[in-house]
Amino acid sequence: MCGICCVVTLSNQHTIHDFFNKDVLSCLRRRGPDSSQQLIKTVSDLSYECLFSGHVLHLRGLMTPQPLEDANNNIFLWNGEIFDGVHVGSLENDTEIMFHRLTLCSSEVDILSLFSSLRGPWSFIYYQGSRDCLWFGRDYFGRRSLLWQFSNEADKAVCLTSVSVYSECGKEWQEVPASGIFKIDLKACATTKSLSLTLFPWKYSCTEKTEEMFINVLDQISKGLPNHIPLVTDESKLCLTAPVIPLNKTIADALGEHQCTNVSNNNHTVSVETLQAFLADEHKKKLVHRLIDVLSEAVKKRVLALFRVKDGKTREIPSTPTSKAHVAVLFSGGIDSMVIAALADQHVPLEEPIDLLNVAFKIKGQSKQKRASKKHIDQEIQLDLLSCQENYEGVDVKTDDHLICFDVPDRITGRAGLKELKAINPLRTWNFVEVNVRLEELKKLRQQRISHLIYPLDTVLDDSIGCAVWFASRGEGFLSNQGELEPYKSSAKVVLTGIGADEQLAGYSRHRVCFKKYGLEGLNKEIGMEVDRISSRNLGRDDRIIGDHGKEARFPFLDEDVVSFLNSLPISEKADLTLPRGIGEKLILRLAAVELGLTASAVLPKRAVQFGCRIAKLESNSEKASDTCSRLKLLSVDEV
Template sequence: MCGICCVVTLCSQHAICDLLNEDILCHLRRRGPDSSQQLIKTVSDLSYECLFSGHVLHLRGLVTPQPLEDANNNIFLWNGEIFSGVHVGDVENDTEVMFHHLALCNSEADVLSLFSSLQGPWSFIYYQASRHSLWFGRDYFGRRSLLWQLGDEVDSAFCLTSVSVYSELGSQWQEVPASGIFKIDLKAYATTKSLSLTLFPWRYSCTEKTVEEILKVLDQVSKDLPNHVPLVMNESKLCLKAPVIPLNKTVSEASGECPGTDASSVIHTVSVETLQGFLSEEHKKKLVHQFIDVLSEAVKRRVLFLFRGEDQKISEVPSMPNRKAHVAVLFSGGIDSMVIAALADKHVPSGEPIDLLNVAFMVKEQAKQKSITEKHTSQEGQLDVLCPQESGQGLDAKTGVHLSCFDVPDRITGRAGLKELEAINPLRTWNFVEINVTLEELKKMRQHHVNHLIYPLDTVLDDSIGCAIWFASRGEGFVSHQGELKPYKSPAKVVLTGIGADEQLAGYSRHRVCFKKYGLEGLNKELEMELGRISSRNLGRDDRIIGDHGKEARFPFLDEDVVSFLNSLPISEKADLTLPRGIGEKLILRLAAKEFGLTASTILPKRAVQFGSRIAKLESNHEKASDTCSRLKLFSVD
């Protein structure tokens, strides 16, 4: 994982080094702490200049400083992981492999064919010297951040970067749309003194309704561009082939029926045993096992493709136990993180710990006392049974706050989930990292770090989720050792997250609302829209947040094979929203969890991180998630 940046300007306009903000450089270095260097390319006869800045987090093969330049003056910046599609040997570095393949491309079609073949998250910047072309873009889901600043009519300097900085002056940074790959003709840019973007869009098929569909994409991207920057379709109408198949929108009359189970009784008797009724049907059980296989392979790719010291044979289990965790999971104890942790256990070398990162924001004392006197809901009561009063004892050494103030819902379900994982594999070292955040520290870190990483997003929801993920992925907290909590900081460079499960398997409460209003056809449209907007709504932000700690976010539920498998199924095979919460949403995932040994966590209903960690209760209870968040705009006068 890397921080990549490129600045392009006309030689007569600026000293190019002045255009790269030192604060942006600082953020880029945090993403790539293992190597940092810059390269300036001046093309005197055309009077344009490019600055390339690369910052590398070493995860694979030998440390490969960026940017790379070859004998033909091509330059490459890569922030990605190749999990399939292009062969990368055990001791090879995927940046070098990709650069080699790009150098062999003789046409635009060759470049598009190469990127269409990739599986894995990526963003890139590629300067093709012979054609004075600058190529850049993000993968189909937008799992790696890339921002652009397009200048104005007077100052046509153009910037690309993995992460920027928030400015109250409004510097007009935007996320590069994950709509395809873009190209700039630098020769034309230097001649006309104006910027023009060419788009090569993602399509399932480049023959069916090509022109009509492409025009829609162009219109969608163009509406967010300044008027002086035209966006055009490439002359040859070339497209990238989408790495996943289209969503199956089949709706059968039998949808919603529960094989082998009386649906009316299920509504009143939600239990782990309820799931067994579904698994008694052979067709359902076969689908569940196919899902387990494809998801397990996705997790395997994400926990084995990384550097583990001197043992470079990453596909084999090292013979000597390794006491340093290389893999961490953002962990709430809910169904998504439990499944990822359980599957990681199948593939992470046996002597290696797995870090479970569990974040909690301090409960306001008044709210805490109120919750003690109020009657628990039946679900909270279940959690108390799962994990009876195992609240942290004593004081937080750093803050002096009593640890029981951090017994938020995700801490309770997290502890219960830990017990389930220990039952599945008692020989594994499971580091349950209790990460405790006070209001004071939240305000401080938001101002110094998190607001810049969330930017250019700016809503209350972005703030809540962004702050929760930043503290969780930092991994600083406590682990229990022989009954005593000890300070601990996770060394893991890879952080697995469950994002993508709710979007594909109808996990959000809004999906139930949609289903009630519009039925399965409406739900299908909603799920298609969810996956289509996940790049702009979630993934760029989460990559910037997690990358700030010199760690890499990996998303098993958004593996191309996982998405294609789920897209192949009708909605009735994935979820049944006629059934209650804790069963109907993400049904196929719950059945998979039941099959490989999870218990109480299989029926926990969805609880968003901002509520489970209690960050949403810490500062203001009178905001809507979609409101612009004023806290992201506050700065110290120091």
């Protein structure tokens, strides 16, 4: 994980520092606390100037400060992880590997081929000194943040950065679309005294209708650009090859050919036994094990691709019983986080703890309505669990006046999930980190920090999810030790998150609405759209939020092999929305959970984080998720 930034100006009227905000620098340094340095490149004969700022969170190989520069004036900033496609040895650093490979590229085709081969999240900025070109972009899913800001026409400047700060009087920032790789020909721009962009978009294969695709993507991106910034494609129509296969939109003639006949569509009793009945079908079981295999491999790459650090020395070391956690999971006890935790357990060294980060926001009115609120939440959980309530008996629910106000739904299901994980592997140290947030702290840190990280997104939903993820990933809370709560701060630099499961497996309530209205054809279309827009709706924001703590977000469900496997299946193999909540959505994942030994969590219906942690109802009950959030506009850069 790194914070990267580049400013380019063609104007002599301003210095390069006029376009580089010191508050942005502070945000970048928090993303990359292990090394920070800057480099200015002035090309006098062409009258352009570039500033490169790199901030490193050291996770792999030898410590490699950024930006990197070679004798040929090539400069590189990298914020990514190579998990496959280009070999990176266990003692090597992927930033150095990528820079070396880029300097060997002799043509645009070579550069595009290199980035097409990568598997893993990335954003980058590459100054190709020999050709006076600046290349930049994000991976296919947009798992790493990159923003751009263009000056007015007279100033002729552009700024690229991992994170920014909101300013009422400043120019608008936008997320760089994860639609391909962009190039700025600085020599041509210096000659014309105007900025222009060339896009090399992603496409699946040569069979795709290239001309139509080019027109659509150019039109979509151009709408968000200032009028004085033209966007074109390469004359040869060069593209990147998408790292995943297209979505299978096949609709079986006989729906439910492999469905279990023991499951009645009118049966509203949801149980683990219902899922076990599905697994009696050999075809279904085979697909489930293929999912487990590919998802397990994705988790393995993400929990092992980091160094364990001891005594300040960066080296691979054996774990000891007193080891600190290096891996954490954003954990609600729901199906997505439970499967990730169970798979992480298979690959993280046994002596090493795994941190389960569980966030709760204080429920209003607890002092007067303590018992009533507890009863309401218990009823809600029981309704969610349906016939699996008995699996949650004995879960410790605190009755202390100061703690019961944090017994939100996700806290209760989280504790229950902890019991399941302990049953699967009692030898593992599972750190269930209770992150408790009060309204006063939420308001203060939203204004000082979180709002700037969410920016340029601005909806009520962005506020709710962004705040919840920021407090959870910070990892400051309490561990329960024989009934006593002890303060704890997670040391994990890698944070696993389950995002991507709902989008691919029809996990949201809107998928049921879509299916009811438009059938499987409409559901296929909705799922395709979900993945296409996940970069702009979620991933850039979550990367900025989690990265603010000097931690790296990793997304197993968005591993290229996982997505390709799920894309290869018709929708009827992944979900069955004719079945009740807690079974039909994400059906194949629920079956995988049962095979992994999970029980009650396998049939928990989807509960969005903003409702599970109770932040959605903390400040206003009348807002819609899509409304512009007024709280995000009351910003301050104090202590940024």
